[in-house]
Amino acid sequence: MSFTTLGLSAELLRAIDEQGYTRPTPIQHKAIPVILQGRDVMAGAQTGTGKTAGFTLPVLQRLHATQSGNARRPVRALVLTPTRELAAQVGESVDTYGRHLPLQSAVIFGGVKINPQIEKLRRGVDILVATPGRLLDHAGQKTVDLSQIEILVLDEADRMLDMGFIHDIRKLLSLLPENGSRQNLLFSATFSREIKQLADRLLNRPELIEVARRNTTAERIEQMVHPVDKHRKREMLSHLIGSRNWRQVLVFTRTKHGANRLARQLDGDGLCSAAIHGNKSQGARTRALRAFKTGEVRVLVATDIAARGLDIDQLPHVVNYELPNVPEDYVHRIGRTGRAGNDGEAISLVCVDEHKLLRDIEQLLKRELPRVVLDGYTPDPSIQADPIQNGRNGKIRSRSRKQASATQQRKRSAQKASDPRYKSGSGRSGGTRKPSRPAQNHV
Ligand code: AMP
Numbered sequence: 001m002s003f004t005t006l007g008l009s010a011e012l013l014r015a016i017d018e019q020g021y022t023r024p025t026p027i028q029h030k031a032i033p034v035i036l037q038g039r040d041v042m043a044g045a046q047t048g049t050g051k052t053a054g055f056t057l058p059v060l061q062r063l064h065a066t067q068s069g070n071a072r073r074p075v076r077a078l079v080l081t082p083t084r085e086l087a088a089q090v091g092e093s094v095d096t097y098g099r100h101l102p103l104q105s106a107v108i109f110g111g112v113k114i115n116p117q118i119e120k121l122r123r124g125v126d127i128l129v130a131t132p133g134r135l136l137d138h139a140g141q142k143t144v145d146l147s148q149i150e151i152l153v154l155d156e157a158d159r160m161l162d163m164g165f166i167h168d169i170r171k172l173l174s175l176l177p178e179n180g181s182r183q184n185l186l187f188s189a190t191f192s193r194e195i196k197q198l199a200d201r202l203l204n205r206p207e208l209i210e211v212a213r214r215n216t217t218a219e220r221i222e223q224m225v226h227p228v229d230k231h232r233k234r235e236m237l238s239h240l241i242g243s244r245n246w247r248q249v250l251v252f253t254r255t256k257h258g259a260n261r262l263a264r265q266l267d268g269d270g271l272c273s274a275a276i277h278g279n280k281s282q283g284a285r286t287r288a289l290r291a292f293k294t295g296e297v298r299v300l301v302a303t304d305i306a307a308r309g310l311d312i313d314q315l316p317h318v319v320n321y322e323l324p325n326v327p328e329d330y331v332h333r334i335g336r337t338g339r340a341g342n343d344g345e346a347i348s349l350v351c352v353d354e355h356k357l358l359r360d361i362e363q364l365l366k367r368e369l370p371r372v373v374l375d376g377y378t379p380d381p382s383i384q385a386d387p388i389q390n391g392r393n394g395k396i397r398s399r400s401r402k403q404a405s406a407t408q409q410r411k412r413s414a415q416k417a418s419d420p421r422y423k424s425g426s427g428r429s430g431g432t433r434k435p436s437r438p439a440q441n442h443v
Contacts, residue, residue, distance in 0.1 A: 008034045009064070011100035012057050025212040027052030032058050038183055039204040046189040046212035052093045052155075055079075056186050059151050060098045062183075063126050066150075073104065073124040074148035078176075080132055082159040083368075084109040090155060091129045105125060108144075110134040116145045132160065132168035139175055146175045150182050154301065155391040156204070157188040158195055160366075166194070179204065184377065192417045221334055221344045225358065225371045229380050230351035233321060234262065236377055237349065238269040240319070241299065247343050248292065249317040251301045254324065254388075262321060273299040304329045320348035323357040325388070327364040 001017050003024055024032065027045045034041055035058035045051040059077050079094075091107030098105065106120045108130040114137065121128075121144050128135075128144070138144040145252045154160065159167060176182065184202050188195050199206065241249055253259045256277040263275035274288035274297045284408050291297040304324055317339045324330055337344025348369070350358050362368050373379070 001029060003028075007036050008057055009061050012061055012062075015097045015099055016053075017059070018078060018099075019051075024062050025054070027051050027209065028055040028057070030209045030211065031055065034207045035059065035183070035185065036061060038062070040183060040206040041185045042199050042203055042206040042208050043185070043187045044189065044191060044208075045187060046156075049211055051187055052090055053097060055153050055155075055187065056090070056093045056097050059127065059153065059185075059252065060094070060101055060103060062151065063103055064101050067103070067126070073126055074123050074145060075121075075128045076148055077127040077151040077153070077154040078135075078146065078149050079127070079129040080135070080160065080172070081129065081155045082131065082163050082165065084111060084131060086156060087129050087131050091335070094127055094129060098127075101331055105129065108134050108138065111139070114138070114141075114143075114311075132165045132172060136168055136171060139172070146172070147177055149176045150186070152176060152182055152202075153185045153187070153197075155187050157186050157198065158192065158210055160189045161192070161198070163192050166198075169198075171204070205250070216325045221337055221346050223334065223346045223348075225348045225350050225369045225378070227371055228349050228351060228374070228377050229379050229383060230353060232377060233349045233351065234265050236374065237262075237319060237321060238266060238271060241271055241349070243268075244270075244318050247295060247298060248315060249299050249319055250292075250315060250336055251299055251319045251321050252324070253301060253303060254322040256303055258322065259301045259303055263299070266299050266301070271299050272297050277303040302304060304333065316344060318344065318346045320350075322349060323348060323361065325357065327353045327357075327360045330361045331364070352379065352383055353388055355385065357388070 001023060002014055003021070006024060008016070027043065027049045029041055031041055031051075031054040035055060041055075043051065043054070045054070059079075063076055075188075077291075079087075079090055081090055087107050087109045091105060094105045096388070103126040105127045106117070106125040106129070108117050108121075108128065110131060110133050114134070117134075117138065118141075120136065135144065139146065154169070158294065179202070184204070186199055186203060186206070226236065226240075237251065240246070252433055253262055256275075256279050258279050259275040263273040266273040274291060276285045276288050280288070288297065288300065292300040301321075315337045318334050320330070320333060324333065330363075334344075334346035337346060348358070358369070
């Protein structure tokens with residue numbers, strides 16, 4: 001299957017070719033012909049699937065096909081996005097794919113000066129990409145006219161609702177022309193009751209399109225980050241489990257040693273816990289898992305590889321006590337919850353040392369995880385980041401690093417000999433060496 005069979009114009013095919021795309025992604029394959037026909041679409045697809053081109057290409061084509069020579073062009077297509085970042089990203093795609101078409105676009109979001117946006121709108125825009133709040137500001141100041149919108153796209157509709165934009169969206173919808181006279185496209189990763197209600201109001205006999213997700217986290221998992229100082233993580237975890245009365249929680253550590261120690265400490269706090277990792281015999285792992293499933297053990301502390309195959313029905317809580325070095329492991333970890341249509345919660349306790357790991361994870365997910373500072377756990381801003389330690393031996397992962405690191409290994413051994421942290425397994429170091437690449441988990 002190539003792009004040429006989808007019914008796209010020569011100008012768009014040229015832009016696609018210049019991007020180096022040879023084949024449409026599944027969402028593009030399914031959505032482009034339907035949107036070109038002018039039908040409404042409700043699509044289950046997330047970032048990473050190629051959804052942006054999936055709607056941008058046919059929207060550009062339809063706008064171009066019915067473009068008038070009118071110098072005072074009204075806005076005819078509106079793409080609403082939940083965040084500034086996504087708006088900017090979609091705006092770039094519109095520019096890229098539309099570069100051989102005589103269409104004008106603009107991106108509008110808050111947090112920046114409004115006057116350049118007003119100026120741009122005044123000069124005439126065919127396709128407008130916007131976040132709801134700033135667009136309403138423009139509508140209020142009458143610097144944008146939405147009465148001629150022919151195509152409306154709600155991108156990442158579920159996130160817009162999560163972020164509380166439903167009232168803004170309702171207000172904006174009231175400024176658009178009658179529903180029967182426009183095409184509506186709704187993209188969402190999840191289909192909650194609220195999304196379905198919105199879709200019912202908005203869409204006319206939509207084509208339903210769903211594609212598999214790629215490198216993304218399960219849809220029913222609520223994710224959150226609690227910033228916390230490293231030495232207070234255990235205390236915070238006990239507090240969370242106790243105060244929220246979690247009965248079954250899977251906790252991830254980076255190292256086997258860390259898993260053992262944490263399970264012991266939690267037991268000491270009165271929370272019945274067990275550890276599973278690669279050093280435990282299969283028998284011990286099976287017993288721990290069985291006890292966890294029956295509720296005898298309340299907290300199961302695991303390393304990444306030990307937890308890979310774990311399939312626990314209706315596991316409600318996953319805690320990243322430490323973030324993984326490899327961002328994909330985050331997706332695997334939290335995929336232990338929210339299975340088979342159940343809701344799940346994934347909480348990450350993140351200290352200053354782990355900010356880079358968190359950024360990598362968010363980059364992979366293409367979304368920012370909400371940070372919630374718990375009362376009494378505000379991180380101490382004077383604490384500086386330390387290099388992440390991986391196990392007591394600080395073993396390393398990649399072959400290239402292995403090859404390059406003989407000297408570093410020697411240096412590290414020397415450093416360990418003089419660093420009390422390696423003896424106690426806790427405390428802070430004044431060490432300055434930062435691994436240039438993530439080191440391997442000891443699992
Ligand atoms: P999106 O899901 O729209 O955020 O797109 C994810 C990434 O896939 C973007 O970097 C696009 O440039 C890229 N992409 C979109 N369509 C294709 C395609 N047909 N072939 C290769 N890459 C694509």
